[in-house]
Amino acid sequence: MLLLLLLGTLTGAGWWWSNQALSLRSSPLDFRITPGSSLRSAIAQMQEAGVSVEPTLLALLARINKQETGIKAGSYSISQGITPTQLLGKLTRGEVTQGELTLVEGWTFKQWRARLDKHPDLDHQTRGLTENQIIERLGLAVTQLEGRLFPDTYLFDKQSSDLELIARAARAMQRKLDSEWAGRTSGLPYKNTDEALVMASIVEKETGREADRSLVAAVFVNRLRKGMLLQTDPTVIYGIGEAFDGNLRKHDLQTDTPYNTYTRAGLPPSPIAMPGLASLHAALHPAASEAVYFVARGDGSSEFSRTLDEHNRAVNKYQRGGK
Structure with missing residues (x-):
């Protein structure tokens, strides 16, 4: 009734x-x-x-x-x-509204987290959590999130969890890394995908120029093969951490940290930033080059050299104003 x-x-x-x-x-x-x-x-x-x-x-x-x-x-x-x-x-x-967040290539997890924390359209479930607690909540088999999240523009339902967005970025990075690893150039000096990811993060920080990425990767791959120190400034800066004031000094290059590739051989222990797809590809498909040195020309590009004499001439020309 x-x-x-x-x-x-x-x-x-x-x-x-x-x-x-x-x-x-x-x-x-x-x-x-x-x-x-x-x-x-x-x-x-x-x-x-x-x-x-x-x-x-x-x-x-x-x-x-x-x-x-x-x-x-x-x-x-x-x-x-x-x-x-x-x-x-x-x-x-299902006429839902969506939020949007761009996570930038070359940024560190700390920088990403600051952007996540400020986004008004997310449910901030990671606030107050340590990085290890976030990893535990997501059930990831990693020790840290540096380098493990794929840079992209993410769309999401407003007020969905920031944990969910981090999980999406982690899954995206693993898919990209696995795909690039499966099609990698043979004979690379990496034991596993973790080392390839470390290299990709170094390439990401060393150059933003598309044409130079595979050559930069080739330099570092050649150095690893020859047993040479990588001697890359971005790893030193990462090792300095919050104490870095924007100026890299000789003292910094001589101060040993796990990330100082001037004092320690091989790759650093973990990625130093979030690499994009181009850097992942470069690390796993380096150019066919014998170069073991490079120096910035001052216009965003780099000069690559096979010998120390060639490199010194390039440094004199581009860094010291020589002819």
């Missing part, structure tokens, strides 16, 4: 109600429907966010329109004037 009464109500006053503007706490009003929510749960979430709606009538309207099982999870934004009919249409069509 109650259902029949409600059906009768909806055919008259109910039809009128379904096309009247809902009262909103603010306009525009943002709310989120969590995955797996029933219609009743979705209505409760909207009410909590500030949508003034009669639950029984909205549920009945959805049932009559065969929309009760079609509510889609996600973030929504509605404005004053929206009616119950329009609201249900929006929910069943």
Whole structure:
């Protein structure tokens, strides 16, 4: 009897109600429907966010329109004037709002985390967590997140978890790394993908010039093969950490840290930044070159040399103003 009464109500006053503007706490009003929510749960979430709606009538309207099982999870934004009919249409069509976040190539995890923490459209579940706690929450088999997150522009439902976004970036990096590793040039001096990732991070920090990446990778690969020190400034700077004041001094190059490639042979113990796809590709597909030195020309490009004499001449020309 109650259902029949409600059906009768909806055919008259109910039809009128379904096309009247809902009262909103603010306009525009943002709310989120969590995955797996029933219609009743979705209505409760909207009410909590500030949508003034009669639950029984909205549920009945959805049932009559065969929309009760079609509510889609996600973030929504509605404005004053929206009616119950329009609201249900929006929910069943999944017209969600999205946030956007660009995570930049060459940035460190610390820099990425600062950007994540400031983003207004994320649910900040990592605040107060250490890096190790984040890794544990995500169930990742790594010791740190440096280098493990793929730089890209990520779209996400507003107020979704920053943990979820970090997990997406980690999965993306692993896919890219595995793909590049599978097609790598033969004979590279890397024991595993971890070492290749370290090299990619060094290439990322050493040059932003597309044409030079594979040559920079070749220099470092050749140095590893010959047992030469890598002698790359970005690793030294990373090892200095927060104490780095922007000026790299001779003293810094002589002060031993696990990341000082002037004092320690081989690759540093972990990546020093988040490498992009181009640097991953360069590290695993270095140019066919015998160069073991390079120096910046001052225009963003580099001069590559096979011998120390050639390199010294290039340094004199480009760094010291010699002819």
